[in-house]
Amino acid sequence: MGAPDPGTIADELQYVVGALVRRRRALSTSDDVTPSQVSILKRLDREGPHTVADLARLDKITHQSVTVSAARLVDRGLVRREPDAADGRRKLLVITAAGQSLLAVRRDAGHELLTEAIAARFSPAERRRISASLTLLRRLID
Numbered sequence: 311m312g313a314p315d316p317g318t319i320a321d322e323l324q325y326v327v328g329a330l331v332r333r334r335r336a337l338s339t340s341d342d343v344t345p346s347q348v349s350i351l352k353r354l355d356r357e358g359p360h361t362v363a364d365l366a367r368l369d370k371i372t373h374q375s376v377t378v379s380a381a382r383l384v385d386r387g388l389v390r391r392e393p394d395a396a397d398g399r400r401k402l403l404v405i406t407a408a409g410q411s412l413l414a415v416r417r418d419a420g421h422e423l424l425t426e427a428i429a430a431r432f433s434p435a436e437r438r439r440i441s442a443s444l445t446l447l448r449r450l451i452d
Contacts, residue, residue, distance in 0.1 A: 323447075334420045343388075343412065346371070346379045351388060351409050359392065359402035388412060 335345070343351075350365055362380055366373045380403055383389035388409035394400035428437065 330424075334423070344379065346375065347383055347388075348413075348416070350376065350379055350383060350403070351405055351413055354389065354403060354405040355410060355413055359404045361394070361400055361402055365403070383409070 349369060353365060353368065354360060360368070362376045363373060365380070366376045369376070380389060383403075384391060386408075388406055389403050390406055391401045392404050394402050428440070432440065
């Protein structure tokens with residue numbers, strides 16, 4: 311028997327990852343933050359300050375969409391605008407402590423749910439196989 315078809319593996323991987331993400335969102339805490347807003351918060355948390363134009367370009371979405379999402383985040387105190395030291399005409403979006411806290415709560419809730427599901431549904435031998443598979447899958451992103 312030959313190696314599985316890469317296209318079949320890709321299809322199954324996309325399905326499983328997508329389903330996990332959807333399940334996580336469905337069980338998410340009700341914090342009234344949209345997926346677009348969470349995406350902005352995550353990027354600012356990981357990469358530091360960005361302009362609206364930067365975020366639109368990086369996430370391949372419209373400038374107007376980022377402007378609306380960013381305004382809501384600023385209104386909620388999750389992001390603040392600061393002048394760009396290199397170009398005073400530009401405004402940078404910076405995540406606040408409240409924004410970082412919201413991300414931490416969401417991350418912890420998702421982690422806890424996934425940990426419980428793994429413990430309940432997989433034997434120790436299966437968990438070892440999953441762990442080994444994750445090591446291989448990391449090569450897709452490294």
